[in-house]
Amino acid sequence: MKLARRVRGLKPSPTLSLTAKAKALKASGRDVVDLCAGEPDFETPDNVKRAGIKAIEEGFTRYTPVGGIDELKDAIIEKLKRDNGLEYSREEIIVSCGAKHVLYNIAQALFEEGDEVIIPAPYWVSYPEIVALAGAEPVILPTLEDEGFKVTPQEIKGAITERTKAIIINSPSNPTGIVYTEEELSAIYDVIRDTDIVVISDEIYEKLTYDSHEFFSFASLCEDAKERTIVVNGLSKSHSMTGWRIGYGAGRKEWIKAMINIQSQSTSNPSSIAQKAAVEALKGPQDALERMVEEFDRRRRYILERLNSMDGVRCTTPRGAFYVFPSVRGAIGRTYRDRMINSSKDLAELLLEEAMVAVVPGEAFGADGYIRISYATGMEDLKKGLDRIENFLNHLE
Secondary structure, eight states, X not given: OOOOHHHHTOOOOHHHHHHHHHHHHHHTTOOOEEOOOOSOSSOOOHHHHHHHHHHHHXXXXXXXXXXXXXXXXXXXXXXXXXXXXXXXXXXGEEEESSHHHHHHHHHHHHOOTTOEEEEXXXXXXXXXXXXXXXXXXXXXXXXXXXXXXXXXXXXXXXHOOTTEEEEEEESSOTTTOOOOXXXXXXXXXXXXXXXXXXXXXXXXXXXXXXXXXXXXXGGGSOHHHHHTEXXXXXXXXXXXXXXXXXXXXXXXXXXXXXXXXXHHXXXXXXXXXXXXXXXXXXXXXXXXXXXXXXXXXXHHHHHHHHHTTSTTOBOOOOXXXXXXXXXXGGGTTOEETTEEXXXXXXXXXXXXXXXXXXXXXXXXXXXXXXXXXXXXXXXXHHHHXXXXXXXXXXXXX
């Protein structure tokens, strides 16, 4: 029996695949430094853990409403108003099993055969696959390092066709760490204001910004911008809750209702226990988040200094998230022990096999010639990994 056409060309997540390979090598006794991980290396805050434990002890372990409990929806509504100046009702909020689940629900609810979705590159690895699974066509819009990896209004205008259904904006970005300013988002809005294009605003790294760069949500531009935007966010990155699987979306009632209907036929509600913990994460003390951002910033500054001192490497400064996306074009076309490096994928494979360092090749994000390095790992491993990368590069011919 043949597999369904929708999955025949589906690619597994490169980041998860590389992380699994690195873990397998570690399990076999190899001293691998994993710089792939897209999750904070900090513990979930204690107050959030206690809220989860309390939910278990009080027997809050049964089904909840599919789209999330009212208490959590209210906490999300309060957060969006406080942090982003956005007002929503409960009917305009969905809680799902992580932000990725929200994105999947959006695609299934809004996209179909013949639709096009504009995705600036470098992009998070799952965007094109999620769009394709809905039968739509991902329209990849390459950006330039010299322009800060930011898509321009002119580039968007040139990509719009009568089939364009949506555009995905990820700020702060995975993998580049770029953060769009209010002015830049306004310029993008000016291009699409007379269209019916939906904006999917992935804001999962909202709380992780540096150098006084302030996050701004596309939906906050004006009422029309809000009406055409679905805000996607969650607690995995900001509160180190990756395994708790809580993401949320905010948008028009009819869109959210359709997404909840889809969710009702797939996962049903997200974990009842995790929802209670999420309420505490949103409403409780934020001290742990502040400490985490300070530490990420310290690592960011260190890794930038190290990378920019390496032969054949150039790295722009990320203003958010916890990744760097250095150019390694200086290594392309060179050899290591008679093995030619023809792409960033070749380089990543050699770094793992020969230097015991796991990084993600730029091809996974639609940008060959780069690698993604996560600094969501301890400083000791970061130093060790960078030492190994530098030593490897110094032995290229």
